[in-house]
Amino acid sequence: MxxxxxxxxxxxxxxxxxxxVSRALRDDPTIAEExxxxxxxxxxxxxxxxxTLAASLRTRESNIIGVIIPDMSNLFFAMxxxxxxxxxxxxxxxxxxxxxxxxxxxxxxxxxxxxxxRVDGILVSLSKTTTNxxxxxxxxxxxxxxxxxxxxxxGILTDKVVCTDYKGAYDAVDYMIKxxxxxxxxxxxxxNLEIAKNRKKGYIxxxxxxxxxxxxxxxxxxxxxxxxxxxxxxILKMNNPPDAILAINDSTASGILYAAKKxxxxxxxxxxxxxxxxxxxxxxxxxxxxxxxxxxFEIGRQAMRLLINKIKHPELFDHITNKVVNTSxxxxxxxxxxxx
Amino acid sequence: MxxxxxxxxxxxxxxxxxxxVSRALRDDPTIAEExxxxxxxxxxxxxxxxxTLAASLRTRESNIIGVIIPDMSNLFFAMxxxxxxxxxxxxxxxxxxxxxxxxxxxxxxxxxxxxxxRVDGILVSLSKTTTNxxxxxxxxxxxxxxxxxxxxxxGILTDKVVCTDYKGAYDAVDYMIKxxxxxxxxxxxxxNLEIAKNRKKGYIxxxxxxxxxxxxxxxxxxxxxxxxxxxxxxILKMNNPPDAILAINDSTASGILYAAKKxxxxxxxxxxxxxxxxxxxxxxxxxxxxxxxxxxFEIGRQAMRLLINKIKHPELFDHITNKVVNTSxxxxxxxxxxxx
DNA sequence: TTTAACGTTGCAAACGATTGTAACTTAACC
DNA sequence: GGTTAAGTTACAATCGTTTGCAACGTTAAA
Numbered sequence: 181m182x183x184x185x186x187x188x189x190x191x192x193x194x195x196x197x198x199x200x201v202s203r204a205l206r207d208d209p210t211i212a213e214e215x216x217x218x219x220x221x222x223x224x225x226x227x228x229x230x231x232t233l234a235a236s237l238r239t240r241e242s243n244i245i246g247v248i249i250p251d252m253s254n255l256f257f258a259m260x261x262x263x264x265x266x267x268x269x270x271x272x273x274x275x276x277x278x279x280x281x282x283x284x285x286x287x288x289x290x291x292x293x294x295x296x297x298r299v300d301g302i303l304v305s306l307s308k309t310t311t312n313x314x315x316x317x318x319x320x321x322x323x324x325x326x327x328x329x330x331x332x333x334x335g336i337l338t339d340k341v342v343c344t345d346y347k348g349a350y351d352a353v354d355y356m357i358k359x360x361x362x363x364x365x366x367x368x369x370x371x372n373l374e375i376a377k378n379r380k381k382g383y384i385x386x387x388x389x390x391x392x393x394x395x396x397x398x399x400x401x402x403x404x405x406x407x408x409x410x411x412x413x414x415i416l417k418m419n420n421p422p423d424a425i426l427a428i429n430d431s432t433a434s435g436i437l438y439a440a441k442k443x444x445x446x447x448x449x450x451x452x453x454x455x456x457x458x459x460x461x462x463x464x465x466x467x468x469x470x471x472x473x474x475x476x477f478e479i480g481r482q483a484m485r486l487l488i489n490k491i492k493h494p495e496l497f498d499h500i501t502n503k504v505v506n507t508s509x510x511x512x513x514x515x516x517x518x519x520x
Numbered sequence: 521m522x523x524x525x526x527x528x529x530x531x532x533x534x535x536x537x538x539x540x541v542s543r544a545l546r547d548d549p550t551i552a553e554e555x556x557x558x559x560x561x562x563x564x565x566x567x568x569x570x571x572t573l574a575a576s577l578r579t580r581e582s583n584i585i586g587v588i589i590p591d592m593s594n595l596f597f598a599m600x601x602x603x604x605x606x607x608x609x610x611x612x613x614x615x616x617x618x619x620x621x622x623x624x625x626x627x628x629x630x631x632x633x634x635x636x637x638r639v640d641g642i643l644v645s646l647s648k649t650t651t652n653x654x655x656x657x658x659x660x661x662x663x664x665x666x667x668x669x670x671x672x673x674x675g676i677l678t679d680k681v682v683c684t685d686y687k688g689a690y691d692a693v694d695y696m697i698k699x700x701x702x703x704x705x706x707x708x709x710x711x712n713l714e715i716a717k718n719r720k721k722g723y724i725x726x727x728x729x730x731x732x733x734x735x736x737x738x739x740x741x742x743x744x745x746x747x748x749x750x751x752x753x754x755i756l757k758m759n760n761p762p763d764a765i766l767a768i769n770d771s772t773a774s775g776i777l778y779a780a781k782k783x784x785x786x787x788x789x790x791x792x793x794x795x796x797x798x799x800x801x802x803x804x805x806x807x808x809x810x811x812x813x814x815x816x817f818e819i820g821r822q823a824m825r826l827l828i829n830k831i832k833h834p835e836l837f838d839h840i841t842n843k844v845v846n847t848s849x850x851x852x853x854x855x856x857x858x859x860x
Numbered sequence: 861t862t863t864a865a866c867g868t869t870g871c872a873a874a875c876g877a878t879t880g881t882a883a884c885t886t887a888a889c890c
Numbered sequence: 891g892g893t894t895a896a897g898t899t900a901c902a903a904t905c906g907t908t909t910g911c912a913a914c915g916t917t918a919a920a
Contacts, residue, residue, distance in 0.1 A: 184662075186876055197900045202878060212898060229636045233577045234876035237905045242573065244616070252605060253817070255800075258598035265592065265619055274637060276584070276616045279605055296569045297614060318567075322524075405804070434804045441806055460595075464745070464774045464801050466781055477593070526906055537870045542908060552868060574906035577875045863920075871912075882901075889894080 185228050194222060205230070236298070245487065246294030247277045248287065248304040250331065256458045256476045257305070260329065263480025264303065271488050273300070280307040291315040295322060301487045306331040308371055325490040329483035330476075331373050339490065341483040341503040345375045348472035348507035349382025352426055352454045355509060357390050359516040361424035361452050365398035365415060367408060367436060368428030376403075376428065379456065383426055403428050408435025416443055416451070423451060424515070430457035434465050437514065452515040459510065467513030479505050525568050534562060545570065576638070585827065586634030587617045588627065588644040590671065596798045596816045597645070600669065603820025604643065611828050613640070620647040631655040635662060641827045646671040648711055665830040669823035670816075671713050679830065681823040681843040685715045688812035688847035689722025692766055692794045695849060697730050699856040701764035701792050705738035705755060707748060707776060708768030716743075716768065719796065723766055743768050748775025756783055756791070763791060764855075770797035774805050777854065792855040799850065807853030819845050 187201045194201070196219070204211045204219040211219075222228075236242045245268055249257045261277060268275050276297060280287035287307045294302055295318070302319055304326065313335045319326050320338070328340040353364055366383045369376050387394055397418070402411050408427070412435060415422065427433035433455030437447065445451050447467055455462055455471040462469035482503050490497040527541045534541070536555070544551045544559040551559075562568075576582045585608055589597045601617060608615050616637060620627035627647045634642055635658070642659055644666065653675045659666050660678070668680040693704055706723045709716050720739075727734055737758070742751050748767070755762065756779060767773035773795030777787065785791050787807055795802055795811040802809035822843050830837040 184876095188876075198877080199879075199901080200899055202876095203899090206878090210898070215898080229632075231577070231638065231876050232636055233573050233582065233638055234905085235878070237571070237573045237577055237907090238876085238878045240905075252602040253595070253599040255593070255595050255598065258595065259593040261617070262592040262619065265617070269618075274616050274618075274633065276614050277601070277605070278609075278614070279602065292569075293614065296572055298571065298573055431804075438806055461804050464771075464804055466778055466806050524906095528906075538907080539871080539909075540869055542906095543869090546908090550868065555868080571906050574875085575908070577877090577906085578908045580875075861920100863918100865916100865918080867914105867916085869912105869914075871910105873910090874908085876905105878904080880901105880903090882899105884897105884899075886897085887895090890892090 184231065185226050186231065187228075190219065190222055190226075190228065194219065242298045242300055243273050244297065244299045245273050245275045245484065246297065246299035246302045247275050248280055248290050248294070248302065249277055250280050250282050250305055250307045252277065252279050255460050256474070259458055259476035260305075260480035260483075263477035263482075264484040265480075266477075267481045267484035267488070273484075273488065280310075282307045282309060284309045284312070288315045291319060295319065295324065299324065301325040301327070301491050303327050303329055303483050303487055304333075305329050306333055306373065308373065311335075311372065325487055325494075327483050327487045327490070329479055331375060334374060337500055339486055339501045339503075341479055341486060341505065342374070343474050343479060343505040344507045345378035346382040346385075348456065348474075348509070349379040349426060350386045351382075351507075351509050352456075352470075352472050353383050353386035354389070355511070355518075356424040356426070356452050356454060356515060357386065357392070359452065359518055361516070362392060363395070363398065363420065363422045363424070364392070365400065365422035365425040366427075367400045367402050367412075367425060367432050369403035370401050371403075379428055398422050403432055405431035405435035405438075408432045409439050412436040412439035413443060416440055416445060421451075425451065425453055427453070427455045430455035430461040430469060430471055433469055433471070433514075434461050437465055437469065447514050448516045454509075454515060462510070462512065465514070470512045470515040471510050472507050473510045474507055475505055524571065525566050526571065527568075530559065530562055530566075530568065534559060582638045582640055583613050584637065584639045585613050585615045585824065586637060586639035586642045587615050588620055588630050588634070588642065589617055590620050590622050590645055590647045592617065592619050595800050596814070599798055599816035600645075600820035600823075603817035603822075604824040605820075606817075607821045607824035607828070613824075613828065620650075622647045622649060624649045624652070628655045631659060635659065635664065639664065641665040641667070641831050643667050643669055643823050643827055644673075645669050646673055646713065648713065651675075651712060665827060665834075667823050667827040667830070669819055671715060674714055677840060679826055679841045679843075681819055681826060681845065682714070683814050683819060683845040684847045685718040686722040686725075688796065688814070688849070689719040689766060690726045691722075691847075691849050692796075692810075692812050693723050693726035694729070695851070695858075696764040696766070696792050696794060696855060697726065697732070699792065699858055701856070702732060703735070703738065703760065703762045703764070704732070705740065705762035705765040706767075707740045707742050707752075707765060707772050709743035710741050711743075719768055738762050743772055745771035745775035745778075748772045749779050752776045752779035753783060756780055756785060761791075765791065765793055767793070767795050770795035770801040770809060770811055773809055773811070773854075774801050777805055777809065787854050788856045794849075794855055802850070802852065805854070810852045810855040811850050812847045813850045814847050815845055 191198045191201045204216040278290040332340040458476045462471040531538045531541045544556040618630040672680040798816045802811040
């Protein structure tokens, strides 16, 4: 291994001390203008790259943010990371990502990996199977700032960034009612995740507001496209079928769409369909899918920004912060039009 | 900042020297069984986490792999990362990801970021706009192992992991011909990426093998769904329209599908359609899309495995390695059936 | 009894930066 | 001329590990 150029080398070549070199490179005003320029030029010419490990060791700051992702191959999360990366880069932070694979034990391990890496802060979205939060308490005990995004943790008091799940679902149902739909179904899971609860609540409250009775037969426990393809036909073939369905995510909506088309049901004439998601699937279906857009990129950005603020200005952010990213109903072809 | 427990603390509490503690924790056989056990137990009980920064500084190994991704919100790459993560974790490596956003300058910056981070190795897929490779030469000059994946670099001699783009395209066209198609079009870009060249070559060679003339009118320079929606109608409405199209990726295929359906063209009766990709979009279209599956997860895994091998056993892997991941034609609903 | 060998542990110097403080030079002031 | 202050730069400790080598006690061989 060829060894890198170090400050020591520069100091020797320029007949200076290491501390002077260090200070010059960090623009310390106590170093004479002339000396500083000389050092910087020498460094640039020789492609000097300061050893961040050594600096981190000394300053106790790694400038690395740890991110825990339930499933990296889920496009929503992939885009969340993209947003985080974007914001991190602007602030001179790197990110290391670890997956929990929707598994509690893996999540615990991920937390320990990040703690060992001495990250300056952690961003995390809960795995579907997590119900115990001791590993997060450990993070807090270690004084490592932590921010939850999207799938937040209610069992513990922390900062979080969520999107308006309740309002998104509410608005979607409200919209479909205004287009004339009356029997509106819901496909979603009964998991313990806040986002699942909130979306369902939005659905129910919208119906209530319009004095429409809730029919339990129209509520299906299902949150993937695969399941939806299997479960949708039953509900679509009933005597009094729904004229609209809100799905907890686009994958599920796409599954319902597929099943409906197989049955010859006309979309949106006979059935309005609305999903929830990152805007990817919804563009590729036919007809394109009306969907509550979540803006994962923005969620990632906001979460990263909040975390960096907490790291850099702990005194200003010593309280719990709750950021909300707006969802927006993106009306496309799978829902009826509003009457003029 | 509360300070962490260090080896020094353990040594003091146990009346030993730091070196003994260090050796014991790394299972050095020169440390007496009994002492070792005692130290390990104490460390475990007190949740000791060795400071990897210090260790890295000393050993000059960071156990971090740098990954450069053209676009993290592209599901294909998201899944590649998932595969890398999987393999890295098994070998006790972490990964830090940086995006190039398909931009040459950003890519150069990304390389420097990783070099500064003192990663043990780099995995990279070229941005669409990169034509100069000096930044990669710099990596090699710094003796940092580098492996290209998917979008490889031919301007420089390095290890790489690719999938069988040529064969994938060839087989797809061959299959469509066997189902009776004769006028087969191609939607793809003329970029300088190897994958683009190889897919087009596969398409052309398959036609040649069956003595079908190549009609330049059926070849469209286009590689996104958006463009395809705009460009496809022209070719579909010509007097002598294609009866099949191979698209360079699923997004493009999905765009063509959309346009065809708008025009009332029956899929696959009037037009067979085949894409190329990670198997995600192709499941969500209607009809579902026949597509050359690339297995991004496997590509990521293989690339990571190769890189780690080069890092750990440089003497065994001092030659250029070229790994190939097989593609497979996934026949779904958008292509005609083979005659019995 | 001496010596060699072995099994264990400790000493101290790295790794490459950061930073409080000391030391030096020069100019300015009384 | 002596004192002081400002402006520069150097010294040395430090961050928490790793690791070559020295040193120790014990046992076995000579």
